[in-house]
Amino acid sequence: MSGKRFVLMLALVASLSSGALFAAGGRDSITPTDLREWLTYLASDELEGRAVYTEGLGLAAGYVQTHLQSWGLSPRGDSGGFLQTVRVRSVKTTNRSSVTVQVGKESRTFKEGDGITFPRFIGTKRSFAATRVEFAGYGVDAPGARYSDLAGKDYKGAAVVFLGTSGPKALDTALARRLLGGRGRYLTDQMGAAAAIGPAQFTAQPAAEPNGRPVRPDFVTTQRIDQTVSPSVTANDAFFQFLFSRASFRYDDLKRRADAGESLPGFRLDGVTITWNLDADYQVIRTQLTQNIVAVLEGTDPELKDTYVAVGAHYDHVGYADTELGEDQKRPSAPGRVTVGRESDRIWNGADDDGSGTVAVMALARAFAQGPRPKRSVLFVWHAGEERGLLGSRYFADFPTVPMNKIVAQLNIDMIGRNRDDKASEANTLYLVGSDRISSELHDINREANRGLDQPLTLDYEMNDPADPEQVYFRSDHYSYAAKGIPVIFFTTGMHQDYHANTDEVSKIEFPKLARVTQLVYETAWRLGNLDHAPARDFRGPRAGRGTRD
Numbered sequence: 001m002s003g004k005r006f007v008l009m010l011a012l013v014a015s016l017s018s019g020a021l022f023a024a025g026g027r028d029s030i031t032p033t034d035l036r037e038w039l040t041y042l043a044s045d046e047l048e049g050r051a052v053y054t055e056g057l058g059l060a061a062g063y064v065q066t067h068l069q070s071w072g073l074s075p076r077g078d079s080g081g082f083l084q085t086v087r088v089r090s091v092k093t094t095n096r097s098s099v100t101v102q103v104g105k106e107s108r109t110f111k112e113g114d115g116i117t118f119p120r121f122i123g124t125k126r127s128f129a130a131t132r133v134e135f136a137g138y139g140v141d142a143p144g145a146r147y148s149d150l151a152g153k154d155y156k157g158a159a160v161v162f163l164g165t166s167g168p169k170a171l172d173t174a175l176a177r178r179l180l181g182g183r184g185r186y187l188t189d190q191m192g193a194a195a196a197i198g199p200a201q202f203t204a205q206p207a208a209e210p211n212g213r214p215v216r217p218d219f220v221t222t223q224r225i226d227q228t229v230s231p232s233v234t235a236n237d238a239f240f241q242f243l244f245s246r247a248s249f250r251y252d253d254l255k256r257r258a259d260a261g262e263s264l265p266g267f268r269l270d271g272v273t274i275t276w277n278l279d280a281d282y283q284v285i286r287t288q289l290t291q292n293i294v295a296v297l298e299g300t301d302p303e304l305k306d307t308y309v310a311v312g313a314h315y316d317h318v319g320y321a322d323t324e325l326g327e328d329q330k331r332p333s334a335p336g337r338v339t340v341g342r343e344s345d346r347i348w349n350g351a352d353d354d355g356s357g358t359v360a361v362m363a364l365a366r367a368f369a370q371g372p373r374p375k376r377s378v379l380f381v382w383h384a385g386e387e388r389g390l391l392g393s394r395y396f397a398d399f400p401t402v403p404m405n406k407i408v409a410q411l412n413i414d415m416i417g418r419n420r421d422d423k424a425s426e427a428n429t430l431y432l433v434g435s436d437r438i439s440s441e442l443h444d445i446n447r448e449a450n451r452g453l454d455q456p457l458t459l460d461y462e463m464n465d466p467a468d469p470e471q472v473y474f475r476s477d478h479y480s481y482a483a484k485g486i487p488v489i490f491f492t493t494g495m496h497q498d499y500h501a502n503t504d505e506v507s508k509i510e511f512p513k514l515a516r517v518t519q520l521v522y523e524t525a526w527r528l529g530n531l532d533h534a535p536a537r538d539f540r541g542p543r544a545g546r547g548t549r550d
Contacts, residue, residue, distance in 0.1 A: 024370065024371070025366065025367050025368065025369060025370030025371025025372070026367055026370075026371030026372060027367060027371075027519050027522050027523065027526075029363070029366060029367045029370065029371065030363045030364070030367055030515050030518045030519050030522060031515055032511035032512050032514065032515045034359075034363060035359045035360070035363060035511055035514050035515055035518070036506070036509075036511050038063075038067075038358075038359040038362055038363075039351060039355050039356065039358075039359045039417075039506055039509065040506055041063060042060055042063065042315075042355050042358055042359065043349040043350060043351035043355040043504075043505065043506050044349070044506075045347045045349070046059070047059050047060055048319065048320045048347060049317050049318060049319035049320045049335070049347050049348040049349060049350060050315065050316050050317045050319070050350060051316065051317065051318055051319025051320070051335070051387075052290050052316050052384055052385040052387070052388055052391065053288060053289075053290055054319060056319070057290070057315070057316055057384065058291075060315050060316075060358070061083065061291055061293055061315070061382075064082075064293050064315065064358070064362060064382055065082045065083070065293060067362060067365075067366070068082055068293075068295045068365060068380075069082075071365060071366050071369040071370065072369055073295040073296065073297055073365055073369050073380070074295065074296045074297070074298065075294070075295060075296075076294040076295060076296045076379070076401045076402060077291075077292070077293070077294045077401060078401075082293050082294060082295055083291040083292070083293060083294075084291060084292040084293075084294050084395075084396065084399075084401055085289055085290075085291055086222055086289065086290045086291060086292055086384055086385065086391060086392050086395040086396075087222060087287055087288075087289060087395070088220060088221075088222050088287065088288040088289070088290065088385065088388075088391055088395075089220065089221055089222070089225075089284045089286070089287050090216075090217035090219075090220050090284070090285050090286035090287075090288075091120075091121075091217050091218060091219055091220070091221060091225070091282050091283065091284055091285065092217055092218055092282070092283045092285055093120045093121070093218040093219070093280055093281070093282055093283075094280065094281045094282075094283075095112045095118055095120070095122070095279075095280045096111075096112065096279040096280065097111075097112045097118045097122060097231075097276075097277060097278050097279050097280060098110060098111040098112065098116075098277045098279075099116055099233075099274055099275065099276050099277070100274070100275040100277070101239070101242060101243055101272070101273075101274050102272065102273045102274075102275070103242065103243070103245050103246050103271060103272050104246055104271050106242075106245075108242050110235070110238075110239050115235060115236055115238050115239045116233055116234070116235045116236075116239055117200060117233060117234045117235070118231060118233050118278075118280075119231070119232060119233070120218035120219045121218075121219050121221065121225075121229065121280075121282075122229055122231055122278045122280050123225070123226070123227050123228050123229030123278065124225075124226045124227060124228055124229075124278075125278060125279050125280070126228065126276075126278050127275065127276060127277045127278070128194070128275070128276055129273055129274070129275045129276070130157075130158060130159035130194050130195055130273065130274045130275075130276070131273050132157065132158040132159070132268070133158065133159045133160075133161065133243075133268065133269040133272045133273070133274060134153075134155055134158045134159070134160050134161065134266070134267075134268050134269070135160075135161045135162070135247075135249075135254075135265070135266060135267050135268070135269060136149050136150060136153070136155070136160050136161065136162045136187070136266055137149040137162060137163070137164075137168075137263075137264035137265065137266050138162055138163065138164040138167060138168050138180075138183075138258070138264060139160065139162025139164075139183040139184075139186075139187060139196075139198065140162075140167060140168065140171065140176070140179050140180070140183065141179075141186065141466045141467075142171060142175065142179060142466060142467035143465070143466060143467070143542075143545060144465040144466070144467040144468075144545045144546035144547075145171055145172065145175060145467050147168065147170050147171050149162070149264070149266060150187075150191065153191075153266070155187060155191045155192065155193045156191065156192035156193070157192065157193075157194050158193055158194060159193070159194055159195040159196075159197065159274045160187045160191075160193045160195070160196050160197070161196075161197045161198075161240075161243065161269070162183055162187075162196070162197075162198050162199075163198070163199055163240075163254055163255060163258040163264065164180070164199065164258035164259075164261075164264070165180070165199050165201055165258075165259075166180075166259075166261065167179070167180055167261065168261050168262075168263065168264075169260075169261035169262070170261075170263075174469075175467060175469065178469055178471065179466075179467065182471060182474065183196070183198060184196035184197075184198055184232030184233075185232060185474070186466075187232070188230035188231075188232055189230075189483060190437075190541065191541075193230065194230055195230055195231045195232070195233070195274070195276060196230075196231075196232040196233070197232075197233055197234070197235055197239075197243075198232075198233075198234050198235075199234060199235070199240075199258075200234040200235060200236050201234065217285055217286070220389070221394070222385075222391045222392070222394045222395035222398070223394050223395070223397075223398045224398040224399075225282050227398065229278075231276060231278060237251075237255075240255070243269065243272065244269070246271060246272075247267070247269050248267065249265060249267070290316075290384040290385055290391065290392065291384055292381055292382065292383055292384055292392045292395070292396055293315070293380075293381070293382040294379070294380070294381050294382075294396075294401050295365060295379075295380045296308070296377055296378070296379055296380070296402070297365070297368045297369055297373065297377060297378045297380075298373075298377050299373060299374055299375050299376045299377040299378070299529065300373050300374070300375055301375035301376065304375040304376045304377075304532075305375070305376065305377050306377070306406060307376050307377065307406045307407075307408055307534065308376065308377045308378065308379040308402055308406055308407045308408065309374075309376055309377075309378050309379065309407075309408060309409055309411070309525050309528045309529050310378075310379040310380075310381065310407050310409065310410040310411065310481065310486075311361055311364055311378060311379065311380050311381075311410075311411045311413075311521065311525055312361065312380070312381040312382065312383055312393070312410065312411070312412050312413070312477055312478075313354050313357030313358050313360060313361045313382060313383070313412065313413045313414060313477075314354045314357065314358075314382070314383045314384070314385075314386030314387070314392065314393075314414065314476070314477055315354065315355075315358040315382040315383070315384065316350075316354075316383075316384050316385055316386060316387055316388075316392075317348055317349070317350025317353060317354070317355070317387060318335040318336045318348045318350065318387050318500060319335045319348060320335065320346050320347045320348060321333070321334045321335060321346040321348075321502075322346075325343060325344065329343050330343070331343065331346070334502075335348055336348050336500035336501055336502065337499075337500055337501040337502070338501070338502055339497075339498070339501045339502055339503040342502055342503055345502045345503070346502070347502065348500070348501070348502050348504065349502075349504055349505050349506070350504055351417065351504050351505050351506045351508065351509055352415050352416075352417045352418050352496070352498070352499075352504050352508070352509060353414070353415050353499060353500065353504055354386070354413070354414045354415060355417075355506075356413075356415060356416050356417030356418075356509065356514055357412075357413035357414050357415065357416060358382060359514075360413045360416060360514065360517070360518040360521065361380055361382060361413060363515075363518050364378075364380070364518060364521060364522055364525065365380045367522055368522075368525075374525075374526055374528075374529025374530050375529060375530050375532075376408070376528065376529040376530070376531070377529075378525060378529060379402055379407065381393075381396060383396065383477045386414075386476065386477055390476070390477055390479065390480055392477070393477035393478075393479075393480035393481070394480045396480070397480040397481060397483065397484055404484055404486070407481070407486050408486075408487070408528060408531075408534040408535060409439070409442055409486065409487045409488065409489070409528050409534075409535055410478055410481040410482075410486050410487070410488045410489075411478075411488070411489050411491065411521055411524060411525060412476055412477050412478035412481075412488060412489070412490045412491065413491050413492075413517075413518075413521060414476045414477070414490065414491075414492055415492045415493060415494070415495075415499075416430070416491055416492060416493050416513075416514055416517040416518070417493070417509040417510060417511070417513070417514045418493055418494075418496050418498075418508065418509065418510060419493060419494075419496070419510060419513070420493060420494030420495060420496065421494070421495070421496055421497070422496050422497065422508075426493070426494070427510075427513065428455075428457055428458045429457070429458045429460050429493070429494075430457045430458065430459055430460065430491060430492075430493060430517055430520070431460050431461070431462065431463045431491075431492050431493065431494050432446065432459055432460070432461055432463075432464060432489055432490065432491060432544075433461075433463045433464045433468075433472055433473050433478075433489070433490035433492070434464060434473055434478055434482060434488045434489055434490050434542075435461075435464070435488075435489040435544070436461075436464070436540065436541075436542060436543050436544050437464075437473075437482070437488075437539075437540070437541055437542050438482060438485065438486070438487040438488065438537055438538075438539055439487035439535040439536060439537050439538065440536070440538050440540060441535040441536045441538075442487040442489065442528075442535040443544070445524060445527050445528060445531070445535065446459075446489055446520075446524045447459065447550055448527065449520060449523035449524040449526075449527055450520055450523070450550065452523055453516070453519060453520060453523065455516065457516060457517065457520060458549055458550070459549065459550040460548075460549050461544035461545055461546075461548040461549070462545065462546045462547070462548075463492070463494075464542050464544055464545055464548075465542065465545030465546045466542055466545070467545075467546070468545075468546075470495070472490065472492070473490070473542075476490055476492075478490045485537065485539075487535050487537060489524070491517060491520070491521060493513070493517065
């Protein structure tokens with residue numbers, strides 16, 4: 001640590017020890033003044049954009065930890081500290097997986113790379129048979145665009161097949177393109193399908209070294225490699241020809257209709273069984289380390305204190321540009337977008353993304369620590385590496401420092417410091433994602449919490465729509481918890497022109513709005529913390545969507 005930084009940290013500790021930053025707890029302790037002070041440091045040039053694996057992210061972690069210690073929260077990281085080491089592994093795969101399709105009395109086996117292609121990560125070795133095989137047309141769910149192949153269907157435990165590489169004509173081309181890539185994941189993760197099978201699409205092969213070995217690993221993960229994963233595979237014409245050989249609709253006709261964007265039927269493939277043999281070996285070729293910050297405030301109820309309301313945000317951003325400006329005033333290999341006229345600025349400060357969420361969780365930690373305590377414990381996690389693929393939250397979900405089955409809900413905060421597209425008309429608007437997907441009760445609790453504010457926010461569920469063009473439900477840390485079946489709410493005020501740009505700076509943050517959104521999260525967490533039962537999990541999926549506002 002440089003001399004300047006050491007002196008600054010000593011000054012911070014002295015200030016905290018003297019009580020200069022203390023405030024009465026509870027909702028009213030969440031103020032624009034404190035949020036501004038904390039964010040001014042965390043999004044300063046000194047922290048160099050808080051990229052994962054860098055000194056800047058370490059300084060941010062130290063800053064948050066120092067405050068947590070002064071507020072009296074309990075560490076819940078590794079070895080009695082606030083930090084949980086996140087192991088980021090680069091992995092090579094040797095895949096020998098296959099599927100055997102039985103149609104009537106005939107059967108054929110398709111091996112990896114010969115008629116069928118498996119993802120590089122298929123989880124633990126196992127075999128299972130899917131005796132129910134369903135054809136789901138294009139496999140697209142876009143109720144906001146008045147189109148769905150999946151509405152009202154129950155695919156839990158089934159192997160689900162879909163076709164079409166360009167989507168139905170009934171959908172806007174750009175929207176269809178955004179939805180097609182996530183069909184398999186939606187079916188397995190959201191609808192409980194045992195497996196998903198879609199059409200093969202061209203994918204570029206990785207660059208190779210002179211000896212023929214790929215330059216990059218097959219995948220990078222922080223998750224358990226030995227976990228059970230529902231396979232989502234692609235297949236070629238030979239596979240589908242055999243699969244549909246005794247179906248009421250022939251494959252050639254279905255493919256022709258799919259290629260033309262015409263409507264496709266949905267039906268069960270009677271007399272078909274697909275047996276999966278998942279068999280892969282994994283070799284870890286590189287391990288990098290980063291850290292989550294984890295703290296707990298113990299609840300007051302002897303029984304409920306062993307359960308948790310989880311509150312989180314990611315504290316990393318994308319870093320800084322280490323290349324110089326060229327003669328064309330462009331900076332090659334910049335970590336994000338360069339705003340015109342600000343080409344010389346080499347720091348991506350990440351004030352809104354997600355400095356705003358980072359300081360919001362700090363404010364919540366202090367509000368609960370210094371105010372009335374709820375019956376249930378509150379878990380605070382600042383996740384690392386969200387910008388690199390939800391690294392910290394995925395690690396925490398697979399290697400939790402509190403039992404995952406004791407977390408009743410997770411509230412995730414990411415980008416709550418601006419107005420969407422910087423429009424004044426958005427000054428009172430907050431976007432919520434996921435609140436109704438797993439627990440309708442959680443959705444209602446949050447709405448009630450909003451009504452309890454002095455100035456309720458306008459809650460907009462546009463981004464909760466399955467047809468949301470940004471697909472944010474899958475893109476921030478809440479999803480790592482949702483994938484474990486934990487009810488979640490993602491709080492955001494939306495995108496703007498400085499998203500991942502070198503001009504996402506403190507000067508553009510709307511601190512009064514940031515404080516009001518944080519107060520809503522507090523009210524929601526407080527109600528969850530005092531609820532005498534865990535919010536019921538009904539898994540009804542997204543119902544509040546485009547056009548739904550409270």
